[in-house]
Amino acid sequence: MVNSTALPPLLSCRRCASSVAAKAMHCKGEAYAMGFAKQDLSTVQAMETAFSMQLEFINVINNLITYDKEHAEMPEKTKYLQAFCDTQERALDEALRLLDKHKEALLADEASRKQEEEQKRKAEQARIKAENKKKEETKAIAQDLKKAKEDADSLFADIDDTDGDFDEKDC
Numbered sequence: 001m002v003n004s005t006a007l008p009p010l011l012s013c014r015r016c017a018s019s020v021a022a023k024a025m026h027c028k029g030e031a032y033a034m035g036f037a038k039q040d041l042s043t044v045q046a047m048e049t050a051f052s053m054q055l056e057f058i059n060v061i062n063n064l065i066t067y068d069k070e071h072a073e074m075p076e077k078t079k080y081l082q083a084f085c086d087t088q089e090r091a092l093d094e095a096l097r098l099l100d101k102h103k104e105a106l107l108a109d110e111a112s113r114k115q116e117e118e119q120k121r122k123a124e125q126a127r128i129k130a131e132n133k134k135k136e137e138t139k140a141i142a143q144d145l146k147k148a149k150e151d152a153d154s155l156f157a158d159i160d161d162t163d164g165d166f167d168e169k170d171c
Contacts, residue, residue: 044106047099051092058085
């Protein structure tokens, strides 16, 4: 299970570019601690990625323990660290089983949610387009009226109804 000949490269935190050892203290268990930016874990693919990255991290710890045992004059006591890794692996295996069990339903929910979001986005775009068209029409009408009042050849050229006493009976 553990490759004792070579230690895999350490994962690095994208936010602080620190090593795995420093990440635990600096990133305080955020999603950054596993080497990826925070993301929405509601998608099946994101959950699979998170689980696989956590398993990779556990493997890094196991390789470090093995390296210490083989190369240190006095290896550290790692009973609790090994127990932690075993427990985490079991928990992640159970999480993967749950994900596999509900994967089809989660994918269906994800697809329907994306479809709803797409419909909302299209409806919003249509509403904005309709509002913009209405504003353009209103602006065009106002410009036409202004042009009609100012143009000397227009029927409305000399009409000034701002004083309020314009009456059709005077025509």
